[in-house]
Amino acid sequence: MLGCGTVGSQVVRLMHEHADDLAARASARLELVGIAVRDTAAERAPWVPRELLTDDAEALVRSADVVVELIGGIGPVRHLVLAALDGGASVVTGNKALLAAHGPEVHGAAKRSGADLYYEAAVAGAVPVVYGLRESLAGDNVNAVLGIVNGTTNYILDEMATKGLSFEEALAEAQELGYAEADPTADVDGHDAAAKAAILASLAFHTRVGIEDVPVTGIRDVTAEDMAEAREAGMVIKLLAVARRVTDNGTRGISVRVHPALVPATHPLAAVHGAFNAVLVEAEAAGRLMFYGQGAGGAPTASAVLGDLVAAASHKVHGGNAPRESTYAALPLLDPEHTPARTQVEIRLVDRPGTLSAVAGIYGRNGVSIESVRQTGTGADDARVTIVSHRSTEAALARTVAELSEDLRVHEVVSVMRVEGV
Amino acid sequence: MLGCGTVGSQVVRLMHEHADDLAARASARLELVGIAVRDTAAERAPWVPRELLTDDAEALVRSADVVVELIGGIGPVRHLVLAALDGGASVVTGNKALLAAHGPEVHGAAKRSGADLYYEAAVAGAVPVVYGLRESLAGDNVNAVLGIVNGTTNYILDEMATKGLSFEEALAEAQELGYAEADPTADVDGHDAAAKAAILASLAFHTRVGIEDVPVTGIRDVTAEDMAEAREAGMVIKLLAVARRVTDNGTRGISVRVHPALVPATHPLAAVHGAFNAVLVEAEAAGRLMFYGQGAGGAPTASAVLGDLVAAASHKVHGGNAPRESTYAALPLLDPEHTPARTQVEIRLVDRPGTLSAVAGIYGRNGVSIESVRQTGTGADDARVTIVSHRSTEAALARTVAELSEDLRVHEVVSVMRVEGV
Numbered sequence: 003m004l005g006c007g008t009v010g011s012q013v014v015r016l017m018h019e020h021a022d023d024l025a026a027r028a029s030a031r032l033e034l035v036g037i038a039v040r041d042t043a044a045e046r047a048p049w050v051p052r053e054l055l056t057d058d059a060e061a062l063v064r065s066a067d068v069v070v071e072l073i074g075g076i077g078p079v080r081h082l083v084l085a086a087l088d089g090g091a092s093v094v095t096g097n098k099a100l101l102a103a104h105g106p107e108v109h110g111a112a113k114r115s116g117a118d119l120y121y122e123a124a125v126a127g128a129v130p131v132v133y134g135l136r137e138s139l140a141g142d143n144v145n146a147v148l149g150i151v152n153g154t155t156n157y158i159l160d161e162m163a164t165k166g167l168s169f170e171e172a173l174a175e176a177q178e179l180g181y182a183e184a185d186p187t188a189d190v191d192g193h194d195a196a197a198k199a200a201i202l203a204s205l206a207f208h209t210r211v212g213i214e215d216v217p218v219t220g221i222r223d224v225t226a227e228d229m230a231e232a233r234e235a236g237m238v239i240k241l242l243a244v245a246r247r248v249t250d251n252g253t254r255g256i257s258v259r260v261h262p263a264l265v266p267a268t269h270p271l272a273a274v275h276g277a278f279n280a281v282l283v284e285a286e287a288a289g290r291l292m293f294y295g296q297g298a299g300g301a302p303t304a305s306a307v308l309g310d311l312v313a314a315a316s317h318k319v320h321g322g323n324a325p326r327e328s329t330y331a332a333l334p335l336l337d338p339e340h341t342p343a344r345t346q347v348e349i350r351l352v353d354r355p356g357t358l359s360a361v362a363g364i365y366g367r368n369g370v371s372i373e374s375v376r377q378t379g380t381g382a383d384d385a386r387v388t389i390v391s392h393r394s395t396e397a398a399l400a401r402t403v404a405e406l407s408e409d410l411r412v413h414e415v416v417s418v419m420r421v422e423g424v
Numbered sequence: 425m426l427g428c429g430t431v432g433s434q435v436v437r438l439m440h441e442h443a444d445d446l447a448a449r450a451s452a453r454l455e456l457v458g459i460a461v462r463d464t465a466a467e468r469a470p471w472v473p474r475e476l477l478t479d480d481a482e483a484l485v486r487s488a489d490v491v492v493e494l495i496g497g498i499g500p501v502r503h504l505v506l507a508a509l510d511g512g513a514s515v516v517t518g519n520k521a522l523l524a525a526h527g528p529e530v531h532g533a534a535k536r537s538g539a540d541l542y543y544e545a546a547v548a549g550a551v552p553v554v555y556g557l558r559e560s561l562a563g564d565n566v567n568a569v570l571g572i573v574n575g576t577t578n579y580i581l582d583e584m585a586t587k588g589l590s591f592e593e594a595l596a597e598a599q600e601l602g603y604a605e606a607d608p609t610a611d612v613d614g615h616d617a618a619a620k621a622a623i624l625a626s627l628a629f630h631t632r633v634g635i636e637d638v639p640v641t642g643i644r645d646v647t648a649e650d651m652a653e654a655r656e657a658g659m660v661i662k663l664l665a666v667a668r669r670v671t672d673n674g675t676r677g678i679s680v681r682v683h684p685a686l687v688p689a690t691h692p693l694a695a696v697h698g699a700f701n702a703v704l705v706e707a708e709a710a711g712r713l714m715f716y717g718q719g720a721g722g723a724p725t726a727s728a729v730l731g732d733l734v735a736a737a738s739h740k741v742h743g744g745n746a747p748r749e750s751t752y753a754a755l756p757l758l759d760p761e762h763t764p765a766r767t768q769v770e771i772r773l774v775d776r777p778g779t780l781s782a783v784a785g786i787y788g789r790n791g792v793s794i795e796s797v798r799q800t801g802t803g804a805d806d807a808r809v810t811i812v813s814h815r816s817t818e819a820a821l822a823r824t825v826a827e828l829s830e831d832l833r834v835h836e837v838v839s840v841m842r843v844e845g846v
Binding site for chain 2: 027130133139142161208288289293294296305310324330
């Protein structure tokens with residue numbers, strides 16, 4: 003085992019407590035031969051056997067049949083994982099950053115040596131969505147994946163929605179409770195979700211998608227006011243990882259992105275609260291499937307690691323392999339500009355006859371059709387109007403918003419937000 | 425392929441439409457070599473190749489690498505499946521009845537010949553809960569499985585709840601719309617759910633559970649009044665397949681049953697509407713997981729079949745095997761009498777001082793503690809009271825209900841229903 007933090011120490015505990023169960027299921031006793039850590043003298047959970055701690059990760063990797071990598075990040079870990087796979091050790095990892103940045107290299111090493119590569123813990127903790135996409139849906143064609151895959155941001159948005167907090171207040175609360183880190187960048191700016199989106203999209207579409215392919219908008223700009231207005235419109239705001247197969251308008255390809263989105267309050271994803279995760283998959287034959295559960299935390303993530311470990315160990319005994327990276331479809335990633343999206347735009351404008359028709363004209367000239375217009379606030383010379391568009395390209399929507407901003411009757415474009423799940 | 429009904433014809437269609445995708449994922453082209461049907465002259469979907477139809481299932485089974493069994497039921501199918509496995513052909517089946525009645529025999533045949541046995545389609549259609557329990561959760565210990573696994577009864581209960589229909593009215597509507605069969609016994613009396621419960625419990629607890637081990641109560645006795653009162657109490661009524669590991673009171677074992685149950689309206693299972701299915705799993709490390717999707721229908725069930733088919737085919741090419749039947753834990757099935765349960769009892773009684781205290785006394789004497797008492801209707805000499813108990817054994821609850829029935833102050837025990845999900 004590489005690393006012995008929150009997840010690692012739970013893996014150690016469960017391997018010990020359930021040794022007999024795991025042996026029966028893997029057809030072999032799982033023997034923990036070493037735990038590589040940076041500081042062997044640091045304090046550990048009481049059940050971690052100190053005699054197994056080592057700071058020589060390279061030697062450990064060379065001697066193990068299965069390497070469980072729970073250090074995370076890229077740097078030296080990339081080298082260790084590649085060394086493990088090159089040496090024929092199976093790898094079980096929860097490292098989304100490594101897979102999203104160096105997926106082809108890591109998968110390639112596994113394929114060359116015939117080793118297994120398992121990574122259920124890399125996406126949505128205990129929620130078995132890697133299994134779901136990689137194995138259960140192997141006979142189907144996925145059209146879309148919509149996921150709440152970051153518990154920190156879901157917790158923050160939930161607190162904003164239910165308690166009327168500002169982003170800053172909710173973040174501070176999440177930090178106090180340990181749901182957000184001191185430096186919350188990776189979570190609140192969407193980078194963590196983007197790595198997971200890349201992994202999910204790769205699996206769903208049998209196409210290589212790296213984190214560099216995923217445009218990201220985080221949740222820093224979501225305001226308490228946005229939340230209140232969403233509620234009024236029967237919606238909630240969620241940070242979504244969205245991967246879609248697009249076949250409109252002769253364009254064929256996939257679109258992958260992470261952004262806050264308005265979701266109808268009746269949509270299954272709207273009911274995902276706190277630090278829970280859920281991934282909704284729309285497949286051609288299966289229709290709508292949802293996987294729901296705890297997306298983080300020591301024990302839930304350890305559950306995913308141990309499921310993978312049993313599979314990898316069982317293959318060592320009986321033969322067989324984890325499914326290999328599947329990239330045969332090689333679908334093109336659509337330029338974000340050509341990606342279809344529905345958007346809600348909120349503007350402050352002059353409340354005078356003809357203004358709304360001018361606004362509608364701007365939409366029409368840019369080829370964006372309007373689904374609904376709602377007046378959300380009134381002032382003599384300062385009305386607020388919320389406009390939801392039908393599906394249109396990002397480029398057309400961007401042109402529309404630019405023209406709105408320049409129109410003299412429009413005081414301000416208050417917010418622009420995507421709408422999903424309708 | 426054996427059988428070419430609703431699911432089978434969708435499998436044929438998807439195998440044809442997605443031949444290239446399936447070939448890439450299975451590492452081999454899937455060639456449909458024959459379709460055994462009772463009547464080769466009967467009308468078929470236009471895409472079913474008539475030249476592949478045969479009435480000689482036995483010859484077909486002997487010549488195939490993988491047999492997809494979609495006839496259902498036991499009778500001659502049992503023989504065909506065993507013949508396929510004995511001959512080394514992998515079997516993909518959606519046959520819950522066969523597995524729940526003859527699981528050990530069928531799994532044994534697969535193990536003896538080294539063939540794969542896959543059956544995702546046997547439980548909850550497209551919802552990948554067989555994968556989830558058999559593979560994803562292989563490293564965890566499941567404490568409970570609560571499933572809505574029969575779409576027909578869920579549709580009927582949903583119609584009763586939302587439209588105030590009686591059971592008979594909702595059933596007639598479901599039959600008209602094709603959600604229920606002309607003879608609805610297997611669905612409404614819970615036998616279909618019981619077969620699925622047996623399969624889920626076997627997987628969850630690594631223990632042999634057959635359909636004969638599953639006590640069943642169907643939904644025929646659920647009344648419009650029960651529904652209305654459930655709503656008033658913030659609950660809904662669902663037909664649940666419940667499998668639990670029990671370790672209370674020194675008793676250790678599992679309990680598996682199917683019955684209508686009151687579920688809090690805020691519980692994830694309460695949000696499963698119409699013909700959708702969902703299975704909630706509570707595992708020691710993973711916590712609460714939910715799998716949700718379409719539980720029936722041609723295309724969704726075909727999606728599950730094709731996922732299994734890709735796995736089985738891939739093993740034929742690359743080696744490896746589906747996980748074998750895992751029964752090492754061999755947990756005892758608890759006598760239903762010793763199974764813990766929470767129950768809601770509704771009684772009509774004399775509204776006089778001291779009556780409620782007498783009722784509470786009956787609970788107390790039988791060792792059943794009361795969680796809540798609600799007066800739901802009043803009449804001078806005819807009050808309605810709803811009593812929800814804490815967890816207690818079935819035997820103690822049965823004694824309590826018997827004593828209530830005999831008490832002179834109690835006019836009638838109106839209903840007794842289990843409470844789950846709290």
